[in-house]
Amino acid sequence: MTKHPMKLVTIICEALAREPLRTLLGEVGAHGYTLFTVEGSGAEGQRTADIEAFANIQVEVIVPAAVAEQLMARLEREFFSRFGMVVYEGDVAVLRGGKF
Amino acid sequence: MDMLDAIRANLLSPAVLFFVLGVVAALVKSDLKFPEALYVTLTIYLLTAIGFKGGVAISEAGLGVVWAPALAAMALGALIPLWSYPVLRYAGRLPAVDAAAIAAHYGSVSAVTFIAATNFLIQINQPYESYATAFLAVMESPAIIIGILLGKAAGSGRGSIWGPAARLALREAVFGRSVLLLVGGLIIGALSGQSGMAKVEGFFVTPFQGVLALFLLEMGMLAARRLEDLKKVGLFLLGFGVAAPLVHGVLGLVAGRLVGLSLGGATLLGVLASSASYIAAPAAMRLSLPEARPTLYLTAALAITFPFNIAFGIPIYYAIARWLYGAP
Numbered sequence: 001m002t003k004h005p006m007k008l009v010t011i012i013c014e015a016l017a018r019e020p021l022r023t024l025l026g027e028v029g030a031h032g033y034t035l036f037t038v039e040g041s042g043a044e045g046q047r048t049a050d051i052e053a054f055a056n057i058q059v060e061v062i063v064p065a066a067v068a069e070q071l072m073a074r075l076e077r078e079f080f081s082r083f084g085m086v087v088y089e090g091d092v093a094v095l096r097g098g099k100f
Numbered sequence: 101m102d103m104l105d106a107i108r109a110n111l112l113s114p115a116v117l118f119f120v121l122g123v124v125a126a127l128v129k130s131d132l133k134f135p136e137a138l139y140v141t142l143t144i145y146l147l148t149a150i151g152f153k154g155g156v157a158i159s160e161a162g163l164g165v166v167w168a169p170a171l172a173a174m175a176l177g178a179l180i181p182l183w184s185y186p187v188l189r190y191a192g193r194l195p196a197v198d199a200a201a202i203a204a205h206y207g208s209v210s211a212v213t214f215i216a217a218t219n220f221l222i223q224i225n226q227p228y229e230s231y232a233t234a235f236l237a238v239m240e241s242p243a244i245i246i247g248i249l250l251g252k253a254a255g256s257g258r259g260s261i262w263g264p265a266a267r268l269a270l271r272e273a274v275f276g277r278s279v280l281l282l283v284g285g286l287i288i289g290a291l292s293g294q295s296g297m298a299k300v301e302g303f304f305v306t307p308f309q310g311v312l313a314l315f316l317l318e319m320g321m322l323a324a325r326r327l328e329d330l331k332k333v334g335l336f337l338l339g340f341g342v343a344a345p346l347v348h349g350v351l352g353l354v355a356g357r358l359v360g361l362s363l364g365g366a367t368l369l370g371v372l373a374s375s376a377s378y379i380a381a382p383a384a385m386r387l388s389l390p391e392a393r394p395t396l397y398l399t400a401a402l403a404i405t406f407p408f409n410i411a412f413g414i415p416i417y418y419a420i421a422r423w424l425y426g427a428p
Contacts, residue, residue: 014386016383016386016387019268020264020265020268037136053379053382053383055136081390081391082265082387082390083386083390
């Protein structure tokens with residue numbers, strides 16, 4: 001068993017950012033992602049998830065460090081002024097490094 | 101029937117009482133909560149049912165009768181933001197982009213308010229043109245487009261009206277779920293006509309009132325959860341949230357009378373003109389005018405204008421329509 005170091009980038013944002021975010025993930029070369037609807041509260045008040053448009057989504061994407069760097073830079077530059085958003089990355093180790 | 105009778109009849113209908121129950125549930129922080137899937141299901145049901153019913157009415161009345169009032173409805177929707185914007189901007193001293201976003205909300209329409217109004221008319225045995233659903237379908241988008249243009253003219257967001265963000269917002273406004281279901285339902289209803297109606301009546305017509313009551317229960321909770329934000333929007337917007345629907349409602353009634361609608365049909369056009377969008381418009385504004393504050397436009401549309409119309413606006417417009425038509 002071989003483990004490969006990767007970055008896990010987590011993005012929690014308005015559900016409205018879904019399509020632009022999907023496009024961006026494709027552009028920076030992410031090979032896949034996981035998306036789920038979440039609720040919680042933060043700087044913009046409480047976000048209940050009973051209406052899709054008022055909900056938050058959480059997107060998790062595992063990518064090589066260079067892609068994570070590019071993804072986060074573009075999120076900061078192009079998305080932060082338009083959408084309520086929290087972004088963080090963490091180190092993870094994956095099996096089958098080629099998948100990412 | 102005078103205004104007080106109309107208001108009383110409206111307040112005692114199951115739909116409005118369930119709306120009040122929803123408000124109470126949210127205020128006492130009850131654990132009652134609709135799963136998102138149910139909310140979406142009820143929305144799809146209501147929009148499809150009302151679209152289909154309207155389409156059948158078009159097949160009966162003929163397109164020739166529908167186009168003139170539909171055009172008037174569309175023009176009304178597009179014009180409302182043009183005078184709401186300067187009022188919000190100069191009388192309300194709001195930033196240009198906020199004024200543009202709020203103006204778009206008030207020009208666009210609320211399907212639930214419209215449906216509640218048809219429910220009210222049925223309850224008091226007031227006939228109306230069922231094809232009025234077509235007005236609902238054509239009034240959602242024009243104001244959103246005007247609002248985006250106003251906001252972009254005021255310099256919001258990088259990029260022009262043709263930028264990717266605005267394009268995405270426009271696509272949502274024109275091909276979003278509600279317009280798609282309404283227009284689709286209208287076409288299917290018009291094609292299948294009265295014989296088609298006979299096949300689906302048991303599903304789309306008979307349970308309609310119950311579904312609406314259940315949906316308004318959820319809407320009561322949704323609106324009441326926004327009540328906290330009332331403190332943040334200021335007195336001007338609070339007043340605007342009640343005055344704008346009254347003024348627009350009367351304009352809609354007059355327009356309805358001019359294009360030859362019946363008393364019931366004019367009431368519906370008045371309700372449409374008075375209502376403010378709280379689903380399609382917020383989504384479009386968030387995408388195209390990100391600097392506009394959702395607290396302002398969403399609170400005004402959802403926590404002020406929507407409950408006002410559901411409880412008082414609908415019977416008030418009806419009473420004014422009766423006066424306008426010289427009904428006894």
